[in-house]
Amino acid sequence: MPSLEVNRDAVGATGATRMSPGSFDPGRVGLFVALAAVLVEVVWLAARLPAAGLVADLGAFVVAVWASAACVGVARRHPPSLRRFWNFLAVTMALSAFTRALWALQRVVSGETPNTPLVGLVFITGIVLGTVGILSNPAAPHSTAGRVRVILDGVIVGLALVPIGWVVVFRDVAAAQLTEPDHALALVYPTFDLVQLTILAAVAGPARAMWRPLAMLGGSLAVRAVADIGYVWLLAHDTYLPGHLVDLGWPLTCLLVGLATRYPPPAERVDVDQTIVPPAPVWWRAALPYLPVGGAIVAVLLAHQPTGQTPPLILVCVLGLLAVLALRQGLVANENLRLVAQLRQLAYADLLTGLPNRLMFTRRLRRAIREESPVSVLLLDLDGFKQVNDRFGHATGDALLVSIADRMRDAVAGDGTVARLGGDEFAVLVDADRPVSAERLAERLLTALRPADDEEDVGTHPSASIGIAEYGPQHATHSDLLRDADIAMYAAKAAGKSAYRTCTPALRESAVTRAELIADLRRAVDEKQLELEFQPIVDLDTGLVRSAEALVRWRHPRLGLLSPGRFLPLAEETGLILPIDRWVIHEACQAAAVWRHSSPDATVAVNIAAAHLRRPDLIATVTGATAAAGLAPRALTLELTESALIEGSEAVLDRLRQLRELGIRIAIDDFGTGYSSLSYLHRIPATELKIDRSFVARLDEDARAYATVNMVSTLAEAFDLRVVAEGVETDRQHDAVAAIGCAHGQGYLYGRPGSLADLRSSFPGS
Incomplete structure (x- = not known):
């Protein structure tokens, strides 16, 4: 006796149970029995054998x-979201089996076709339950209004097709035949079939993404509709006999439903974009309930009898069609109003925090300014939020923004309107009716945003900087007010962060000057306003000058000669440091090539910004400049700060190694002021260290400074690095660095920065 135990380890991803070889599979046996029944019926009916109707x-x-048993079985294996769908189909198939059993019993007892009210009631019940099953599948609308709309679409199509069917099928049929109960009841079948098929078409997804069982169910409904229409046609023309080939449509309908159970469940996934804005329906689905209406209108005109009267059935269907159309349009209008409200909410609210967004904030601010209301704006920006995202991930960053929004709501309470402008930037609008001042509100916000003592991860709570601007006659538009708040906010950041500042005329003037300077700086390179000066680097043993550091100056057309401290920080903030660096490298190489005509061993040093160090085109920039000037690569030294080097990635270190292989020298500038570490001295292919001037300046009076310089000199010797002491301004400092063993010195004692001609004339023997 074969074993009935299922191999539980053979359950596949499809949800169907795969049987081990030789095991008994009830589902497969049932499928074979169903196929055999259909095949026997086909042969029997085609051959017109006796008792064809009973067969x-x-x-x-x-x-x-x-099919009913298959639906019950698959409902147990599929996810909960699909069980209602399969269970309703199982009941529908069971009712179909019950109907066929009644028909078979009636044929055996009386030998007649049993078109009784009980059969019709069971059929309609199956249609209703099947429709509920279709509407319970995951592809169907989830809202009650959406499901009602889909049902109305089906009813519209069904009612519209009745006049069409009348003209096509019954126009030439004697009216007396349609008054018979079995004939009148049969008319209901194809109408309900088409209603259900329309509902399925309305809820199914696009063809390329449709779940296969829905496609099979659609085929089943289409076969049943064709069979019922054929049955009604034959019945109306009094040519139907039990066992007609049209009877094959009903077992085929059930067979397709059973075959649909063989497919796996759909992958459950949520499309975030579709949860926010549902996809637009295919045009034909939107037009589906209206397409047959035109045909119904034509059919009504054609259905007029010679007496000029319209058949009562057609008249009732048309009136019902008009009523359902009106109901459907009312529902659509209501849905549109609800959708407009949702879109308005999406347009004016921040999706993450639920706060008003930039658009809503701007509208309220504009209205307050238009009404000349004395309002204030607090602009809040989180300090270090990018590090939170980088360290903990964007999910943690989003959770932090939600938490901050809640804290801001509680802190502001009813004293202002909180909005999220975007990213980590928030704003608060305070109008004249509020009893609290903007400064007091800013203090409350800073207090609320500080992490509590019991919070586990303080690193996920950055501080905030707040800028305050009060509306005044100097603000022509809302943009001017927001600009002032932005100016004050950056002043708060410059003051050490976790602070607030109010915009003042001095701050505004400083910001305007800064903006003008940035605008002028963008033109400085193209208009040749930049100049190079060279400060000598002296060999302390011989007193000769064999090297110089190239220092950039800006000859501003209005402000005169500006030192690097006035414009290089702005250049680094705005990214203008890159073209400036390229110009400096090119000009320094040209000057060094000229200098080497009289002093073949001369070299030049150029400072490189951290941003340029991270760019992959740095090597091309350097080699291009040396080649264009005809300068040997060993005559160029690139000076890099410790902070720029310590933040360097492996790609940066590899870039420096390639430069060293080309002969370019690498100097670590301002050594001792950054993150000095023996580990990175091992990794960076440096050729020299430049001791920061702050240590050299204290050599006369600070023993620890002397010890530091001495230690750095010893360390550099161990690493085979040349040492340059910066900022040497007195003879005693010169004597100290020389006694320590520094090979080279740089400072005002030896020479101030000047032109290349001044350098060559001051040190003619070099």
Whole structure:
């Protein structure tokens, strides 16, 4: 006796149970029985053998029972979201089997076709339950209004097709035949079929993404509709006989439903974009309920009898159609109003925090200014929020923004309107009716945003900087007010962060000057306003000058000669440091090439910004400049700060190694002021260290400074690095660095920065 135990380890991803070889599979056996029943019925009806009507009923009964059992079985294996769908189909198939059993029983007892009210009631019940099943599948609308709209679409199509069917099928049929109960009841079948098929078409997804069982169910409904229409046609023309080939449509309908259970469940995934804005329906689905209406209108005109009267059935259907159309349009209008409200909410609210967004904030601010209301704006920016995202991930960053929004709501309470402008930038609008001042509100916000003592991860709570601007006659538009708040906010950041500042005329003037300077700086390179000066680097043993550091100056057309401290920080903030660096490298190489005509061993040093160090085109920039000037690569030294080097990635270090292989020298500038570490001295291919001037300046009076310089000199010797002491301004400092063993010195004692001609004339023997 074969074993009935299922191999539980053979359950596949499809949800169907795969049987081990030789094991008994009830589902497969049931499928074979159903196929055999359909095949027997086909042969029997085609051959017109005796008792064809009874065989047709029995065949449909067997297939319906199998389909019902298959639906019950798959409902147990599929996810909970699909169980209602399969259970309703199982009940529908069971009712179909019950109907066929009644028909078979009636044929055996009386030998007649049993078109009784009980059969019709069971059929309609199956249609209703099947429709509920279709509407319970995951592809169907989830809202009650959406489901009602889909049902109305089906009813519209069904009612519209009745006049069409009348003209096509019954126009030439004697009206007396349609008054018979079985004929009148049969008319209901294809109408309900088409209603259900329309509902399925309305809820199914696009063809390329449709779940296969829905496609099979659609085919089943289409076959049943064709069979019922054929049955009604034959019945109306009084040519139907039990066992007609049209009877094959009903077992085929159940067979397709059973075959649909063989497919795996759909992958459950959520499309975030579709949860916010649902996809637009395909045009034909939107037009589906209206397409047959035109045909119904034509059919009504054609259905007029010679007496000029319209058949009562057609008149009732048309009136019902008009009523359902009106109801459907009312529902659509209501949905549109609700959708407009949702879109308005999406347009004016921040999706993450629920706060008003920039658009809503701007509207309220404009209205307050238009009404000349004395309002204030607090602009808040988180300090270090990018590090939170980088360290903990964007999910943590989003959770932090939500938490901050809640804290801001509680802190502001009813004293202002909180909005999220975007990213980590928030704003508060305070109008004249509020009893609290903007400064007091800023203090409350800073207090609320500080992490509590019991919070586990303080690193996920950055501080905030707040800028305050009060509306005044100097603000022509809302943009001017926001600009002032932005100016004050950056002043708060410059003051050490976790602070607030109010915009003042001095701050505004400083910001305007800064903006003008940035605008002028953008033109400085193209208009040749930049100049190079060279400060000598002296060999302390011989007193000769064999090297110089190139220092950039800006000859501003209005402000005169500006030192690097006035414009290089702005250049680094705005990214203008890159073209400036390229110009400096190119000009320094040209000057060094000229200098080497009289002093073949001369070299030049150029400062490189951290931003340029991270660019992959740095090597091309340097080699291009040396080649264009005809300068040997060993005559160029690139000076890099410790902070720029310590933040360097492996790609940066590899870039420096390539430069060293080309002969370019690498100097670590301002050594001792950054993150000095023996580990990075091992990794960076440096050729020299430049001791920061702050240590050299204290050599006369600070023993620890002397020890530091001495230690750095010893360390550099161990690493085979040349040492340059910066900022040497007195003879005693010169004597100290020389005694320590520094090979080279740089400072005002040896020479101030000047032109290349001044350098060559001051040190003619070099």
